[in-house]
Amino acid sequence: MKTLGRIVSFLVYFFLYAPLLVMIVFSFNAGKSTSVFSGFSLRWYGELFSGGGMLIECLRNSLLLAVLSALIATLIGTVAAIGIYRLKKGFVSGAILTVNNIPLMNPDIVTGVSMMLLFVFAAGLFGALNATNFYTLLIAHVTFNIPYVILNVLPKLRQSDPTLYEAALDLGCTPQKAFFKVTMPQITSGILAGLLMAFTLSFDDFVISYYTSGPDFVTLPVYIYSLVKKTVKPNIYALYSIILVAILALLVVYNAILSRSDTKKEGN
Amino acid sequence: MTGAKAGASAPVLTEKKEKTSLGEKLLNAPYLLWSAVFIVVPILMVVFYAFSETVGYYEISFTAGGREYVCELPAAGDLTLEGAKEQAAAREGVSPAEAVFTHASLEYRSGGFTLSNLKEVWSPASRRAMLLSFLYSLAATAISLVIAYPFAYVLSRSGAKSQRIQMLLIMLPMWMNMLVRTYSWQQILENNGIINKALAFLGLGPATMLGTSGAVILGMVYNYLPYMILPIYTVMSKIDVSLLEAADDLGCNWLQKLWRLILPLSVPGIISGLIMVFVPSISTFYISQKMSNGMIKLVGDLIESKIKDQWAGGGLNVGAAMSLVLMVIILICTFVMNRFSDDDGGGMVV
Amino acid sequence: MERFIELRGVSKIYDGEKVLDNIDLDIHDKEFITLLGPSGCGKTTTLRIIAGFVRPDEGNLYFNGQDVSEVPPYKRPVNTVFQRYALFPHLNVFENVAFALRLRGAPEEEVQRRVREMLELVRLENFAKRGIAKLSGGQQQRVAIARALISGPKCLLLDEPLAALDAKLRKDMQAELRRLQRETGITFIFVTHDQEEALSMSDTVVVMANGRIQQIGSPTDIYNEPQNAFVADFIGESNILDGVMPADRRCRFARTNFECLDAGFAPNEPVDIVIRPEDVDVVSPERGMLRGTVTAVTFKGVHYEIIVDIDNFKWMIQSTDYVGVGENIGLYIEPDAIHVMKKSEFSGLFGDYSSFSDEMDEENGETEPSADGEAEN
Numbered sequence: 001m002k003t004l005g006r007i008v009s010f011l012v013y014f015f016l017y018a019p020l021l022v023m024i025v026f027s028f029n030a031g032k033s034t035s036v037f038s039g040f041s042l043r044w045y046g047e048l049f050s051g052g053g054m055l056i057e058c059l060r061n062s063l064l065l066a067v068l069s070a071l072i073a074t075l076i077g078t079v080a081a082i083g084i085y086r087l088k089k090g091f092v093s094g095a096i097l098t099v100n101n102i103p104l105m106n107p108d109i110v111t112g113v114s115m116m117l118l119f120v121f122a123a124g125l126f127g128a129l130n131a132t133n134f135y136t137l138l139i140a141h142v143t144f145n146i147p148y149v150i151l152n153v154l155p156k157l158r159q160s161d162p163t164l165y166e167a168a169l170d171l172g173c174t175p176q177k178a179f180f181k182v183t184m185p186q187i188t189s190g191i192l193a194g195l196l197m198a199f200t201l202s203f204d205d206f207v208i209s210y211y212t213s214g215p216d217f218v219t220l221p222v223y224i225y226s227l228v229k230k231t232v233k234p235n236i237y238a239l240y241s242i243i244l245v246a247i248l249a250l251l252v253v254y255n256a257i258l259s260r261s262d263t264k265k266e267g268n
Numbered sequence: 269m270t271g272a273k274a275g276a277s278a279p280v281l282t283e284k285k286e287k288t289s290l291g292e293k294l295l296n297a298p299y300l301l302w303s304a305v306f307i308v309v310p311i312l313m314v315v316f317y318a319f320s321e322t323v324g325y326y327e328i329s330f331t332a333g334g335r336e337y338v339c340e341l342p343a344a345g346d347l348t349l350e351g352a353k354e355q356a357a358a359r360e361g362v363s364p365a366e367a368v369f370t371h372a373s374l375e376y377r378s379g380g381f382t383l384s385n386l387k388e389v390w391s392p393a394s395r396r397a398m399l400l401s402f403l404y405s406l407a408a409t410a411i412s413l414v415i416a417y418p419f420a421y422v423l424s425r426s427g428a429k430s431q432r433i434q435m436l437l438i439m440l441p442m443w444m445n446m447l448v449r450t451y452s453w454q455q456i457l458e459n460n461g462i463i464n465k466a467l468a469f470l471g472l473g474p475a476t477m478l479g480t481s482g483a484v485i486l487g488m489v490y491n492y493l494p495y496m497i498l499p500i501y502t503v504m505s506k507i508d509v510s511l512l513e514a515a516d517d518l519g520c521n522w523l524q525k526l527w528r529l530i531l532p533l534s535v536p537g538i539i540s541g542l543i544m545v546f547v548p549s550i551s552t553f554y555i556s557q558k559m560s561n562g563m564i565k566l567v568g569d570l571i572e573s574k575i576k577d578q579w580a581g582g583g584l585n586v587g588a589a590m591s592l593v594l595m596v597i598i599l600i601c602t603f604v605m606n607r608f609s610d611d612d613g614g615g616m617v618v
Numbered sequence: 619m620e621r622f623i624e625l626r627g628v629s630k631i632y633d634g635e636k637v638l639d640n641i642d643l644d645i646h647d648k649e650f651i652t653l654l655g656p657s658g659c660g661k662t663t664t665l666r667i668i669a670g671f672v673r674p675d676e677g678n679l680y681f682n683g684q685d686v687s688e689v690p691p692y693k694r695p696v697n698t699v700f701q702r703y704a705l706f707p708h709l710n711v712f713e714n715v716a717f718a719l720r721l722r723g724a725p726e727e728e729v730q731r732r733v734r735e736m737l738e739l740v741r742l743e744n745f746a747k748r749g750i751a752k753l754s755g756g757q758q759q760r761v762a763i764a765r766a767l768i769s770g771p772k773c774l775l776l777d778e779p780l781a782a783l784d785a786k787l788r789k790d791m792q793a794e795l796r797r798l799q800r801e802t803g804i805t806f807i808f809v810t811h812d813q814e815e816a817l818s819m820s821d822t823v824v825v826m827a828n829g830r831i832q833q834i835g836s837p838t839d840i841y842n843e844p845q846n847a848f849v850a851d852f853i854g855e856s857n858i859l860d861g862v863m864p865a866d867r868r869c870r871f872a873r874t875n876f877e878c879l880d881a882g883f884a885p886n887e888p889v890d891i892v893i894r895p896e897d898v899d900v901v902s903p904e905r906g907m908l909r910g911t912v913t914a915v916t917f918k919g920v921h922y923e924i925i926v927d928i929d930n931f932k933w934m935i936q937s938t939d940y941v942g943v944g945e946n947i948g949l950y951i952e953p954d955a956i957h958v959m960k961k962s963e964f965s966g967l968f969g970d971y972s973s974f975s976d977e978m979d980e981e982n983g984e985t986e987p988s989a990d991g992e993a994e995n
Contacts, residue, residue, distance in 0.1 A: 005421075008418050008422060009419060009422055009423070009434075012493070015493075016438070019452035020444060020452070034452075034455050076298055080295070080298065080299030082295050083296035083297075096299075102311070103307060106595065107595075108551070110551065113314065113571065114310035114314045117314060118309055124377065140306075143302070143306040161702075163704040166700070167705075167706075168706075168717075169691040170692070170696075171717050171721065171765065171769065172718050172722065186707075200443060204443070204446070221445055247444075248440065
């Protein structure tokens with residue numbers, strides 16, 4: 001039973017990591033191919049760091065978009081979560097939550113197409129030349145990020161202890177002060193998780209960006225898609241190998257912090 | 269992202285709240301406005317475009333004899349831009365030679381109500397794509413479940429530290445862009461890719477893998493397997509160990525324990541996982557494009573190519589109609605799947 | 619003692635359910651007053667109205683003669699000790715206690731001094747730097763009290779503060795609370811469903827049921843002179859019987875005439891008769907005023923608890939002498955052991971020990987609406 005479980009686990013991990021392994025190996029390819037290995041070289045990494053190039057510009061675009069949309073979505077989403085939490089359970093809060101679920105349930109392509117149609121319609125109304133640009137892209141990303149922020153913050157609010165808020169009022173806090181001094185610390189982890197999730201979703205998104213971005217602002221995934229139609233060079237592999245290592249490092253650090261605070265708690 | 273989807277249940281407060289004040293109601297205003305404009309209206313747009321036709325027209329302006337003329341001519345039949353210019357001049361009683369054209373272009377706008385877009389959705393090519401999408405995503409969902417279930421069980425019964433590390437290992441690939449990972453698979457499966465090289469080394473092959481149904485389904489399973497593992501793992505890890513011990517105590521063997529205890533308790537996670545694999549699979553266009561070298565067309569591919577045409581040939585309208593149909597199919601499927609789960613805690617309920 | 623807090627005609631309705639029905643209550647300065655009643659009786663709602671978390675639908679609340687019904691909680695000169703303490707988990711003991719002072723922007727020197735004083739008062743001097751999670755229940759309790767007392771409130775509201783503690787600690791904390799009340803010299807309003815706690819700690823007990831005040835009085839008054847069947851049953855053990863008053867100082871119940879000390883009823887007025895189990899003497903059948911068969915005997919340490927069947931009414935008697943199950947015994951009742959009450963909405967609901975079990979009593983009581991959202995379990 002146990003060995004069988006191990007074998008299943010190993011196969012799943014092998015399956016999940018095979019393409020990443022290939023990616024890393026070929027990022028060191030001396031040749032231009034992503035399937036024929038013609039010798040070890042760091043040329044693609046060198047090319048990345050020598051700067052310039054569409055790839056780096058698109059990376060910068062993607063990061064900028066991810067940061068902006070995550071911040072805006074976190075702000076709107078957190079306020080919305082508090083609003084929903086304060087609402088009595090009933091038709092209104094039910095309706096809001098249902099609408100909130102639409103971007104989560106809808107396939108990306110439908111979300112992307114629907115927003116693009118809105119922008120095309122609006123462009124027709126106002127006689128704009130290009131229906132989509134940086135701002136429509138930003139709007140689209142904020143829109144699909146907000147539900148994830150709410151999904152992270154609302155449970156924290158519901159788990160938070162309402163008597164703590166009352167205790168703060170009792171001790172002389174105005175409702176606003178009570179919120180910032182007592183409720184906020186209880187939901188900070190949810191807000192941060194929402195922010196992080198929004199950032200990664202936005203950074204990684206291709207389908208919705210594909211439909212809502214204009215030629216003025218191309219994100220990394222959209223750029224890669226346009227490339228892949230022709231040929232992909234190992235420089236993309238190199239870039240994503242670096243991203244992989246960066247994420248891995250982040251996760252390890254995050255996990256170390258988590259486990260340390262855990263052992264601290266268990267220690268008592 | 270899956271973790272949040274699966275773990276969205278929270279204890280419900282029975283606390284009675286005081287009346288909501290105006291200021292608290294205003295907290296909802298920004299998001300209400302935002303979601304109305306950018307979530308609800310776009311959905312209505314899909315409906316609007318799906319049921320309206322594209323009208324093409326030539327917009328022509330010219331000057332003649334010191335006067336300015338602006339004309340709109342319907343782009344019907346085989347009327348060319350040049351022909352339209354002549355017609356426009358003739359209509360205003362100006363000879364084409366005298367007219368100085370300042371602007372001439374083909375423009376589009378949405379016209380009246382039509383069902384022709386939906387008819388196109390029912391065309392043979394589109395019907396085939398829908399059927400293929402449905403079958404492929406069904407297969408991918410089933411395979412994912414078969415792989416994910418035992419995996420999630422083993423994971424949920426391993427040590428706390430191992431669980432944490434394994435969670436990282438499962439999430440990590442999801443943080444890598446899906447285009448790059450799919451492209452990497454394409455390179456592995458290619459005719460001169462790694463697998464075929466290995467086969468050749470063994471004196472076998474070459475096997476053509478790209479372009480087969482299997483390759484497309486593999487791409488789907490690969491991309492969405494974590495979405496199946498995570499919700500199932502989440503509900504399984506919540507199963508109290510004492511329940512399992514009670515089952516042992518009452519004389520269950522491991523199969524009975526699985527069938528009578530673990531399976532029923534993990535239904536909400538399974539439903540969640542099924543939906544979360546099925547929905548992106550049935551609507552994908554990138555995976556099918558790459559894994560079949562463009563030979564297999566799924567619904568997503570059709571939508572993508574129609575929308576890419578923009579107005580030409582009513583692309584936007586037909587694309588919208590296909591999106592609408594896809595949305596309805598998914599709505600029905602998730603509704604049916606949610607029926608199987610009485611508990612709405614783990615599943616996503618529309 | 620001066621009148622400090624007044625409730626006048628206060629009502630509160632939740633979802634169409636009247637959880638407080640026209641409450642009138644005076645609370646005096648420096649008084650230890652207890653709101654006592656079962657789950658859902660409205661006691662916690664009353665407390666929350668005084669604290670300002672709940673706004674009354676009808677009626678007014680006065681502090682020192684001033685209407686404060688519309689004053690928000692943070693502007694009221696009262697502080698609350700919450701049932702589960704509601705200590706801020708992100709702050710340590712010191713900062714929890716210092717919270718109200720910091721809010722006011724008090725100078726550091728004053729904060730240090732006052733917090734030390736408060737921690738000394740609750741005997742937690744050495745715990746200032748501790749995290750909240752590392753405290754025992756009783757210690758958390760005392761931090762909550764110190765935190766509530768630091769801004770010098772005129773009145774401390776305590777919402778079942780001892781409910782989460784184990785029996786031994788409860789006794790200690792009862793004494794501790796009395797001491798604190800004497801030392802600080804402020805009004806304590808205490809909410810509990812535990813009658814023993816209420817009797818042993820309070821100057822005044824307010825018994826509540828069904829959103830109404832049933833009786834207000836000193837612990838001895840409440841115990842000895844209950845005003846209706848509910849109070850008699852809820853406070854201590856009682857045998858409550860249907861009776862009539864043929865004349866002053868004469869009453870008749872259990873088909874027998876008795877002498878008693880009560881007067882002032884109409885001739886032959888139907889009444890409820892209360893007889894406390896410890897006031898009944900067990901005698902031989904021939905000497906007894908009433909005769910019955912013993913159906914159950916439980917040893918309670920100080921005494922035996924004896925259930926006696928007299929004409930299908932089960933009496934509870936407490937006696938230090940053992941009697942066996944099935945024995946025929948006589949009961950002797952002195953005139954001053956008989957307490958006569960007017961009939962009320964509670965008549966006939968309580969007082970028979972045929973289904974004698976505290977837990978079952980409670981379960982039966984659960985059918986009462988507990989709609990005011992009190993977190994009393």
